[in-house]
Amino acid sequence: MEKEIKKMHDSELVKVLKMKVGEEKKLVAEILRYLEEVNRRRLFVEYGTPSMFKFCTRILGYSEAETALRIKAMRVTKIVPKALEKVKNNEVTLSGLASLQTFLAQNPAANGAQTLDLICGKSARETEKILGELSDNPPPRQLKVNLPERVLKKLEKLQDDFIGCNELEILEALIDERLREKAAAKPVRVERGSKFQRHVSRTSKQMLLARAQGQCEGIVGEGAKRQRCEARVHLQFDHIRPIAAGGGGSVDNLQLLCSACNQRKLMSKLNQVNSQTFYGKVIEFESSRIGVP
Numbered sequence: 001m002e003k004e005i006k007k008m009h010d011s012e013l014v015k016v017l018k019m020k021v022g023e024e025k026k027l028v029a030e031i032l033r034y035l036e037e038v039n040r041r042r043l044f045v046e047y048g049t050p051s052m053f054k055f056c057t058r059i060l061g062y063s064e065a066e067t068a069l070r071i072k073a074m075r076v077t078k079i080v081p082k083a084l085e086k087v088k089n090n091e092v093t094l095s096g097l098a099s100l101q102t103f104l105a106q107n108p109a110a111n112g113a114q115t116l117d118l119i120c121g122k123s124a125r126e127t128e129k130i131l132g133e134l135s136d137n138p139p140p141r142q143l144k145v146n147l148p149e150r151v152l153k154k155l156e157k158l159q160d161d162f163i164g165c166n167e168l169e170i171l172e173a174l175i176d177e178r179l180r181e182k183a184a185a186k187p188v189r190v191e192r193g194s195k196f197q198r199h200v201s202r203t204s205k206q207m208l209l210a211r212a213q214g215q216c217e218g219i220v221g222e223g224a225k226r227q228r229c230e231a232r233v234h235l236q237f238d239h240i241r242p243i244a245a246g247g248g249g250s251v252d253n254l255q256l257l258c259s260a261c262n263q264r265k266l267m268s269k270l271n272q273v274n275s276q277t278f279y280g281k282v283i284e285f286e287s288s289r290i291g292v293p
């Protein structure tokens with residue numbers, strides 16, 4: 001098989017892969033049906049396991065996460081039999097069914113079949129949104145993020161400024177600060193196609209990205225603590241001297257700034273504070289927002 005796959009043409013590879021995924025979906029639907037039957041016969045007891053959950057992990061070898069999804073999905077197929085067909089046709093995923101099961105458990109009066117139709121073909125996020133809107137008691141939105149050591153260290157450095165605050169409170173305070181700045185500063189809009197439209201060529205962008213090595217080129221801190229900003233996200237191409245003031249789109253006149261540095265530059269200009277120096281150059285107010293991957 002290994003040899004066969006390596007020899008396959010690209011189009012054939014994808015064609016066969018799609019076919020296999022189709023088979024996988026059919027198999028998933030079948031497995032749900034088998035699980036339901038094992039559950040109905042309470043066969044898990046005969047296998048020395050106290051629950052379907054333990055049966056799936058100990059006897060079938062599924063992980064806990066895999067088991068949770070399948071058992072929730074299985075419960076939906078019991079209430080809404082057509083869910084099996086939807087899984088088979090790749091119209092709904094196991095996690096979609098799991099979300100539906102949670103919803104139906106919390107909203108016993110809801111119509112399972114109708115709700116299933118609403119979430120078919122929807123992404124996980126869309127599904128959560130739809131179910132949240134339909135729910136009698138919509139759960140508050142939540143985004144769980146794992147902060148890596150690198151970010152935690154940065155937050156630690158801010159502890160002195162936010163005494164008694166935990167990481168979440170510090171982050172929220174920083175976001176609030178940024179939102180206040182944003183509300184105070186009205187961004188300059190440049191009409192598309194106007195003579196002031198700033199074009200940055202692909203080559204310039206590539207050269208700039210190489211020079212900046214994917215890191216903000218802003219300078220932060222005062223006096224002896226002045227150092228290059230460490231931000232690597234939300235980077236924007238920025239014109240050091242505005243096009244309208246004779247600046248061009250060449251690399252010499254460009255810098256990579258994170259949104260915070262860009263905002264600071266903008267604020268300093270708006271507040272008529274002495275121009276800050278970034279990368280050894282006097283910064284003037286103007287920037288072009290171009291997404292950097």
Ligand SMILES: [Zn+2]
Nearest residue numbers: 216229258261
């Ligand atoms: Zn920065």
